[in-house]
Amino acid sequence: MASPFEAGHSGQQPRWADPGNQAHDDLVMEVKAKTPITDTITQVTLVRSDGRDLPAWTPGAHIDLVLGPDLVRQYSLCGKPSDLRSWQVSVLYQPDGRGGSALVHQEVREGESIxxxxxxxxxxxVEAPRYLFIAGGIGITPILPMIESVDRAGAEWSLVYGGRSRGNMAFADDLLQAHRDGVTLVPEDTHGRIDLAGILAGVASGTAVYVCGPEGLLCAVEAMAADLGIAGQIHLERFTPRSQLDDTVLDNFEVEFVRSGITVSVGPEDSILGVARAAGIPAPFSCSEGTCGTCETNIVSGRADHRDSVLSPAEQEENSTLMICISRAACPKIQLDL
Incomplete structure (x- = not known):
């Protein structure tokens, strides 16, 4: 059996170029099914319209749903990586959100193309001797294929899964039925919030801790892990941008697009992505918030002022790539591989 694990990001190439990532391929797919999971979560099953196999993927991957000309949203794949005939995403309805979840819940129909x-x-x-998974709400979705993979590989793991109420915790019954001994459910209305301090204090050296959920959960884990000296063991994913507390390093700088032979100025109200596209450079992008990783670009020379929510602190310090939709330069001129 092939290993379910992927090596960590080396910084030598954008992550969409890694094996199993095909971020720039637009697929016309059919909505095979829409299945209510809870009162607020719907699972969407997608198949290729031409009936061919789908691209391979690894646990933790997400896809973009192109819901309109200016409406692209990212959702974690929560099915089985071994299934090359269909993809599943689970979408939480957020009535006060940016419109993507409402469109999926209310307008996307079975049999339609997307x-x-x-x-x-x-x-x-990543490969590790043991795993701790912490999920909050819809953050359970990328964790599901991870659990399947590490369990199949015989690795030691446990899951702590919190939600507002037991009835709104998607896939909870399936998890208990398949892995009762490894799963702890923490419905807030009956059990309070997850005891993050107690859980993280007991994390053994070498344990890989994967966390996905609301921003408050992620920030709390980051802060506690830093205090406990285990920040290097934490793996997070954000679908909303991290709060920017620091001012940008430089208001004005130059960027040279090496492959295109074009040098442009970037002002305080500009983005590198915006000036690249204005110069006719076909830079790929999706979220424009530094959360999806589509616009990750190699740095040829210069130092980046990283503003994204994708790269880990170690990857940002490595300074091999940056997200041009939101990150800037920390030097008067930066050279990029575009």
């Missing part, structure tokens, strides 16, 4: 991009993996499953 354009899909991906898969892309910013949340790779």
């Amino acid at each position: 354009t899909v991009r991906g898969p892309r993996n910013n949340f790779r499953l």
Whole structure:
């Protein structure tokens, strides 16, 4: 059996170029089924319209659903990586959101066609002696294929899964039925919030800790892990941008697009992505918030002012790539491989 694990990001190439990631391939897919999972979560099953196999993917991957000309949303694949005939994503209805979840819940119909991009993996499953998974709400979705993979590989693992109420915790029954001894459910209305401090204090050296859920959960884990000296063991994925507390390093700088032979100025109100596209450089992008990884670009020379929510602190320090939709330069001139 092939290994379910992927090596960590080396910084030598954008993550969409890694094996199993095909972020720039637009697939016309058919909505085979829409299945209610809870009162607020719907699972969408997608198949290729031409009936061919789908691109391979690894646990933690997500796809882009192109829901309109300016409406592209990212959702984690939550099915089985071994299934090359269909993809499943689970979408939480957010009435006060940006419109993507409402469109999926209310307007997308079974049998319709939809354009899909991906898969892309910013949340790779690394090989480790043991795993701790912490999920909050819809954050359970990328964790599901991870659990299947590490369990099949015989690795030691446990899951702590929190939600507002037991009835709104998607896939909870399936998890208990298949892995009762390894799963702890924490419905907030009956059990309170997850005891993050107690759980993280007991994390053994070498344990890979994977966390996905609301921003408050992610920030709390990051802060506690830093205090405990285990920040290097934490793996997170965000689908909303991290709060920017620091001012940008430079208001104005130059960027040279080496392959295109074009040098342009970037002002305080500009983005590198915006000036690249204005110069006719076909730079790929999706979220424009630094969360999806589509626009990750190699740095030829210069230092980046990283503003994204994709790269880990170690990857940002490595300074091999940056997300041009939101990150900037920390030097008067930066050279990029575009």
